[in-house]
Amino acid sequence: MIRVLLADDEPLYRATVRQLLDADPGMEVVAEASTGREACELAVRLPVDVAVVDVRMPDMDGIAATTRITALPKAPKVLILTTFDLDEAVYATLRAGASGFLLKDVPPPRLLDAVRTVATGEALLAPSVTHRLIEEFIRAPAPRRLDGVTPREREVLALITRGLSNTEIEQRLHLSRHTVKTHIGHLMAKLAARDRAQLVIAGYEAGLNGSGDRGG
Structure with a gap:
């Protein structure tokens, strides 16, 4: 069973994702957070395999939260799920230790696959993100x-x-x-x-x- 922590400041979207994940027999949402700080506190207290984290949240954004969560002993994997397809956000979250980066308009089956993928230690990036990373590092001096x-x-x-x-x-x-x-x-x-x-x-x-x- 993959234990999931959801961190997003939009209650309706969080509820939708929870319903999707809980409907999968191999997953269980063990906690929800509406701020980055709350996500960190829950990750410390609860056994979590994958944290699904938004980038823009109040009281500590998803990048800072990812840094803290991935530094924990027996740290959960972090999957970033966000509306903002911005280069700086992509690279910052990966640098912070995220295992995957997807946009919120991802089809439900793709999200379920993403949670399974990062839970096993694999990396997963949206195709548009992968392309831009390649372009960025081609230019890197x-x-x-x-x-x-x-x-x-x-x-x-x-x-x-x-x-x-x-x-x-x-x-x-x-x-x-x-x-x-x-x-x-x-x-x-x-x-x-x-x-x-x-x-x-x-x-x-x-x-x-x-x-x-x-x-x-």
């Missing part, structure tokens, strides 16, 4: 270095950055599931990444997005 990352780990990171799943990486590189997971574990340790979303960020910053490797 200073690529991130990947000190200590082996050539094979670099290959795995490049495929993660381009959105491939573990199964797809296994097939592309002809590796076993265990080997792929080992490489990912090493990458997370070497790049100080909390989860797969932060590996994606590291890959973008290093230029491993399929638009030209900027080295490292």
Whole structure:
């Protein structure tokens, strides 16, 4: 059972999302918050697997709340669900530790899939967000270095950055599931990444997005 915390200052929208999630036999909304600060307090007190968080909320916005929530011991994954498709909000929430970013007009089945995806440690971004992240990092003047990352780990990171799943990486590189997971574990340790979303960020910053490797 995936335990979900909803954080949104719009009661009607929050109730709609709760009804959708509670109707899924694999999910349970364990708490609701109307402010970022309240979301942090609930995440401390309750066992939560995924926090679905809006960006713009009173008394601490979703970005600050995400930073605090993802820093907790046994931190829940954070899925940002917002009306505002703004570059600065996207990157700030991912930097803060969010595992996914979707817009509120997402179809209900897509939202359910997103909660399941981030609960397992995968990264998930709206397609428009992924495209703009690629464009942003193409323009970035200073690529991130990947000190200590082996050539094979670099290959795995490049495929993660381009959105491939573990199964797809296994097939592309002809590796076993265990080997792929080992490489990912090493990458997370070497790049100080909390989860797969932060590996994606590291890959973008290093230029491993399929638009030209900027080295490292």
